[in-house]
Amino acid sequence: MPIHDQGYRRYGGTRAGIGRAWQVMTRAGVMTIIAKRQFLALMLFAWAPFVVRAVQIYVAANFQQASFLAPKGETFREFLDQQGAFVFFVTIYVGAGLIANDRRANALQLYLSKPMTSAEYIAGKLAILFLFLVSVTFLPAMMLLLTQAMFAGSLTFVSNNLYLLPAITLFSLAQVLLASTTMLALSSLSKSSRFVAVMYAGLFFFTTALFNALRGITGRSSFVWLSPTASLEQIGDVIFLLPPRYQLSPSVAGLTVLILIGASLYILSRRVRGVEIVT
Amino acid sequence: MTQLGEAPAHPLDAPRFAGPVVQCQNLSVRFGKNWALNDVTAVFPAGAVGLLGPNGAGKSTLLKSLLGFIKPDKGSIKVIDLDVATSPLEIRERIGYMPESDSHIPGMNAVSFVAYCGQLSGLPATDAMQRAHEVLYYVGLGEARYRNIETYSTGMKQRIKLAQAIVHDPDLLFLDEPTNGMDPKGRDEMLELIHDLAHHKNVNLILSSHLLPDVEFTCDHVVVMDKGTIATYGPIDALKGTTGRVYELRIKGDEARFISVLRSEGYEVHDSDEDVMRVFVPGAAGDNPKVLFDLAARERVQVRHVRPSVPTLEDVFARAVGEK
Numbered sequence: 001m002p003i004h005d006q007g008y009r010r011y012g013g014t015r016a017g018i019g020r021a022w023q024v025m026t027r028a029g030v031m032t033i034i035a036k037r038q039f040l041a042l043m044l045f046a047w048a049p050f051v052v053r054a055v056q057i058y059v060a061a062n063f064q065q066a067s068f069l070a071p072k073g074e075t076f077r078e079f080l081d082q083q084g085a086f087v088f089f090v091t092i093y094v095g096a097g098l099i100a101n102d103r104r105a106n107a108l109q110l111y112l113s114k115p116m117t118s119a120e121y122i123a124g125k126l127a128i129l130f131l132f133l134v135s136v137t138f139l140p141a142m143m144l145l146l147t148q149a150m151f152a153g154s155l156t157f158v159s160n161n162l163y164l165l166p167a168i169t170l171f172s173l174a175q176v177l178l179a180s181t182t183m184l185a186l187s188s189l190s191k192s193s194r195f196v197a198v199m200y201a202g203l204f205f206f207t208t209a210l211f212n213a214l215r216g217i218t219g220r221s222s223f224v225w226l227s228p229t230a231s232l233e234q235i236g237d238v239i240f241l242l243p244p245r246y247q248l249s250p251s252v253a254g255l256t257v258l259i260l261i262g263a264s265l266y267i268l269s270r271r272v273r274g275v276e277i278v279t
Numbered sequence: 280m281t282q283l284g285e286a287p288a289h290p291l292d293a294p295r296f297a298g299p300v301v302q303c304q305n306l307s308v309r310f311g312k313n314w315a316l317n318d319v320t321a322v323f324p325a326g327a328v329g330l331l332g333p334n335g336a337g338k339s340t341l342l343k344s345l346l347g348f349i350k351p352d353k354g355s356i357k358v359i360d361l362d363v364a365t366s367p368l369e370i371r372e373r374i375g376y377m378p379e380s381d382s383h384i385p386g387m388n389a390v391s392f393v394a395y396c397g398q399l400s401g402l403p404a405t406d407a408m409q410r411a412h413e414v415l416y417y418v419g420l421g422e423a424r425y426r427n428i429e430t431y432s433t434g435m436k437q438r439i440k441l442a443q444a445i446v447h448d449p450d451l452l453f454l455d456e457p458t459n460g461m462d463p464k465g466r467d468e469m470l471e472l473i474h475d476l477a478h479h480k481n482v483n484l485i486l487s488s489h490l491l492p493d494v495e496f497t498c499d500h501v502v503v504m505d506k507g508t509i510a511t512y513g514p515i516d517a518l519k520g521t522t523g524r525v526y527e528l529r530i531k532g533d534e535a536r537f538i539s540v541l542r543s544e545g546y547e548v549h550d551s552d553e554d555v556m557r558v559f560v561p562g563a564a565g566d567n568p569k570v571l572f573d574l575a576a577r578e579r580v581q582v583r584h585v586r587p588s589v590p591t592l593e594d595v596f597a598r599a600v601g602e603k
């Protein structure tokens with residue numbers, strides 16, 4: 001009769017120390033996403049601009065008459081700007097359900113009953129989105145720089161534009177952190193990943209449209225802070241040593257991005273709890 | 280009496296933790312204006328302890344405070360000799376929690392879910408996977424272990440919640456209403472499992488329930504809660520034994536008057552079906568029905584029948600909660 005005849009045994013093996021649980025979580029999250037066909041297709045699209053630009057660099061390096069295709073410092077800025085579209089899609093595809101699905105399944109109380117703090121939980125979830133976003137921004141941009149050196153057969157361009165290394169790192173970091181924290185914060189507010197996706201896209205388009213409308217009406221572009229995307233563009237120009245495109249101090253734009261990231265982390269710290277207190 | 284050639288006792292059979300598993304000092308938790316826990320001071324000994332109380336008594340709130348999910352407004356808590364406020368992770372490494380509400384990690388089948396929980400608790404991937412299979416068989420989900428949890432029935436969800444709580448072989452288990460929603464057969468099996476864990480696998484556990492038979496079957500100790508406070512606590516046998524006794528009584532004479540006399544003398548009387556009444560005689564006097572005979576003689580009624588009724592936890596519970 002007793003079902004437990006199958007036995008329950010004491011565990012005598014090793015145990016990893018405290019502070020490792022988030023890695024387990026990140027690994028599982030990454031594996032779940034790369035197992036999806038749709039996602040692989042999205043990644044393929046996200047790397048297409050890299051291929052196009054690599055071809056351009058190859059042609060420029062090998063044919064004199066195509067030297068107009070040779071990369072400049074701005075090329076990398078433009079490239080990362082373009083990748084912004086894929087940042088948007090990957091953020092929605094990967095990020096919308098990250099916490100919302102856990103909320104729907106009441107999984108938070110399970111996670112937090114394991115040796116894992118809420119900060120670790122947030123870090124583990126952020127890391128998933130972070131890794132995928134880095135792989136469509138920082139990674140291809142750096143590969144492009146490497147490709148240039150390879151096709152040109154020299155490090156002349158790289159050493160002449162050494163600022164590109166910190167610029168690419170810093171700007172992709174800003175892109176990735178802004179997208180991942182805001183998305184995660186939205187995801188922690190709902191139980192429906194679909195709703196989160198719609199909210200994220202809605203806010204993205206709404207803020208951009210609002211900024212453009214005010215710019216059209218007033219003829220001034222000092223409302224950059226209304227749009228996270230425009231703020232990011234503004235600080236991108238500064239990071240890449242280009243003249244800023246909008247009439248707003250880049251430090252205000254930078255502050256906007258920092259405030260958004262800070263507010264998102266605050267929301268996350270409030271929302272990721274073992275119990276939700278309803279009063 | 281270790282003799283030559285005799286295998287030494289397996290280290291894995293050693294008791295896990297002998298001291299009190301939980302100590303609460305003046306613990307108070309407030310939700311808005313409502314004190315869910317009000318100045319709770321209690322010690323939970325090792326072994327199986329039932330946390331008994333009606334809906335809203337604060338059982339789940341207490342368990343969530345032990346886990347560190349809820350920061351108490353007042354007081355302090357120690358679990359397995361560690362302070363919840365300062366070492367929550369060291370505690371959670373050694374405990375298992377079976378929450379009251381349905382919960383799982385989305386998008387996984389049962390084995391990967393349970394193995395994943397093992398890994399989160401620090402087990403290496405291969406050990407976690409092996410133990411996931413074992414505990415799923417143990418809780419009776421062996422056949423269903425490759426199914427997605429979202430397709431599980433309520434009873435199966437209860438079992439898988441137990442599985443994820445024991446996969447890492449915890450020293451202490453918190454079970455919040457583990458038999459909720461289960462059919463009679465499933466409930467019996469769940470209780471068998473809990474009994475087996477506590478009494479044969481040496482897992483210390485705290486079982487929250489509003490069902491007396493569940494606690495009586497699985498636990499040695501009980502803590503009775505009501506309206507955020509501890510109503511009574513102690514070993515179940517002692518609570519049933521020394522605090523008095525219930526007698527079934529039948530008399531010839533004016534029954535209603537005798538009942539009111541009994542009540543005015545401070546006895547608790549339940550007038551049950553037909554002409555049998557149940558009288559609770561508290562304290563040591565309860566060992567002997569003499570007091571009842573004396574009263575009957577004084578009131579000139581004839582005692583037809585007296586029989587000590589088997590004390591149940593129900594009596595203890597009703598009294599503890601009723602006294603408030």
Ligand SMILES: Nc1ncnc2c1ncn2[C@@H]1O[C@H](COP(=O)(O)OP(=O)(O)OP(=O)(O)O)[C@@H](O)[C@H]1O
Nearest residue numbers: 276277278279310315333334335336337338339340
């Ligand atoms: N998350 C919460 N937010 C606000 N109030 C809460 C919350 N959880 C519980 N409460 C309140 O705290 C009190 C104790 O609730 P608790 O869930 O601990 O009771 P319980 O003994 O577990 O009851 P049950 O047997 O119904 O599970 C109740 O009055 C409840 O309304």
Ligand SMILES: [Mg+2]
Nearest residue numbers: 338339340379
């Ligand atoms: Mg409860």
